[in-house]
Amino acid sequence: MLIQAFRTFWQRSLLIFCLASIAWGAVSLPAYAKVDPYIRNYLQVTDPVPVVLNDRGETRSFSAENLIEGKKLFELHCASCHVGGSTLPNPAVPLSLAALKQATPPRDTVEQLIQFMRQPMTYDGSEDSLLCREVPESWLSQSEVENLSGFILRAAEKAKGWGSTNF
Numbered sequence: 151m152l153i154q155a156f157r158t159f160w161q162r163s164l165l166i167f168c169l170a171s172i173a174w175g176a177v178s179l180p181a182y183a184k185v186d187p188y189i190r191n192y193l194q195v196t197d198p199v200p201v202v203l204n205d206r207g208e209t210r211s212f213s214a215e216n217l218i219e220g221k222k223l224f225e226l227h228c229a230s231c232h233v234g235g236s237t238l239p240n241p242a243v244p245l246s247l248a249a250l251k252q253a254t255p256p257r258d259t260v261e262q263l264i265q266f267m268r269q270p271m272t273y274d275g276s277e278d279s280l281l282c283r284e285v286p287e288s289w290l291s292q293s294e295v296e297n298l299s300g301f302i303l304r305a306a307e308k309a310k311g312w313g314s315t316n317f
């Protein structure tokens with residue numbers, strides 16, 4: 151009697167647990183499956199967004215998928231020094247829009263950022279940077295560096311605390 155009551159209790163609990171999991175999955179899955187939470191909440195991207203392409207003010211549209219790829223590349227290859235858009239080995243030169251804009255030459259557009267990645271220079275543009283990581287075409291393709299640049303510029307524009315020098 152007691153064993154049976156115990157068994158039905160567990161059977162019921164298990165059933166309720168399964169139903170609750172399915173219901174939760176149905177409610178929450180589509181939203182999460184659609185876009186990476188960082189891209190959606192911090193960069194405010196679900197539909198394609200424009201990012202400045204060059205110093206003539208032209209823009210290029212980046213989809214959430216493009217920016218998710220850019221974020222992955224950034225995390226893999228850049229974040230060890232540039233976590234949250236800062237620059238750990240040289241905190242005075244972060245990846246904020248203001249810092250990128252004031253660099254020589256400026257680096258606040260997709261094309262200029264790609265040019266920098268192909269040949270990283272010091273902040274005043276006078277010599278090759280010995281610390282930043284050079285990205286040759288044999289390593290990341292044009293479309294990969296475009297998505298990486300799109301991610302950096304969108305983050306610099308939208309993400310709170312990106313490129314902070316206070317840490």
Ligand code: HEC
Pocket residue numbers: 224227228229230231232237239240243244245246249250253257263266267271272273278279280281282283285298
């Ligand atoms: C080993 C550390 C390191 C890694 C890894 C690294 N960087 Fe850098 N990066 C630096 C340093 C240091 C500077 C500042 C320039 C200097 O002092 O030479 C810099 C500068 C920059 C700047 C210029 C910032 C400005 O305000 O002008 C950009 C853009 C940049 N890095 C992008 C990248 C990207 C994209 C990656 C990944 C592919 C990357 N960096 C990987 C260390 C690194």
